[in-house]
Amino acid sequence: MYSPADDHAFPDERVNDVLERIHQDTEIQTYLEAQNVNPVDRMRYNDHGAKHIEIVQHRALCLYDLLKSAGVEFNGARQQGLDEADEPVIIALAATLHDIGHVIHRDDHAYYSLPLAADILDRLLDEFYDLSDAIRIKGEVLHAILCHHSSETPLTTEAGVIRVADALDMERGRSRVPYEDGGRGINTISSRAIDTVSLRPGEERSVLVEIRMTNAAGVYQVDNLLKRKLKNSRLEDHIRIVAINAREDEDRLVERIEL
The missing domain is CATH 1.10.3210 (Hypothetical protein af1432)
Structure with missing residues (x-):
């Protein structure tokens, strides 16, 4: 903040x-x-x-x-x-x-x-x-x-x-990709899979954006929203995005993805 x-x-x-x-x-x-x-x-x-x-x-x-x-x-x-x-x-x-x-x-x-x-x-x-x-x-x-x-x-x-x-306003169902309230489409499900978004100084790039997901569906949200907004933003070379599946009680197909 x-x-x-x-x-x-x-x-x-x-x-x-x-x-x-x-x-x-x-x-x-x-x-x-x-x-x-x-x-x-x-x-x-x-x-x-x-x-x-x-x-x-x-x-x-x-x-x-x-x-x-x-x-x-x-x-x-x-x-x-x-x-x-x-x-x-x-x-x-x-x-x-x-x-x-x-x-x-x-x-x-x-x-x-x-x-x-x-x-x-x-x-x-x-x-x-x-x-x-x-x-x-x-x-x-x-x-x-x-x-x-x-x-x-x-x-x-x-x-x-x-x-x-x-x-970056995408925590806990707050995605900028529109979805209808109560819907069960991929936009709704993936949006609700985003738990937290944090910003901090990066090592390889100026800023690290770390996104913690409750399940792998959140990857869709990151790829179709944040990655799309980052493209041609003039900040592509300065921001590293890491999405982590933090859920422990499932067979995790995706544990970590970097963009």
Whole structure:
């Protein structure tokens, strides 16, 4: 979990101020509740609301911190002439707003998120930045929001972090692969097979993502969700994924798989 009070491998004062402002913003918090109605209540899919956003925020900032600790370079803010301190701001805002398009429809929600997020960013960024920097940060946030959808290719490392962090919300049935509540298809079964997801410094690569499964069905989830999101994320060379079947009371066909 990301904690503002901890020491980090990046300047964190600015992003911590932005996070505090996000948590106090009534419009944003209302969106995070309302965006769950279409996928959950009307389509009987899994959670895409406030809890999902909280998890993605934490995963994204923790992943960013590990990558920065390993010396991975980020190009989004830098190429816009912004400060290093703006990198986590871009990540935090994109993590917060990437799914608000669900209030319109789940299908193509990444595209619907863009105009809604743009309006919020116009208001919010004015409190922290002058017009020039606000426009540049807005563009980077919208790019990251768009590219969390696997059909679009991230052009910045910041956007890649959002893409991967979105997929890391997969513990105990929280997969980003949609499934119908109560269903028994492979998406449902494999999603519920994921027990825990942890991030830590890697040895061969910058970050190790360790996924503990309750049975081998979880491999489908890892392969069809996380591996797909990691592809073309700009982070393939920096993240190692290990999935472990932790169940002891079965004839384990799969004990460990590395991606």
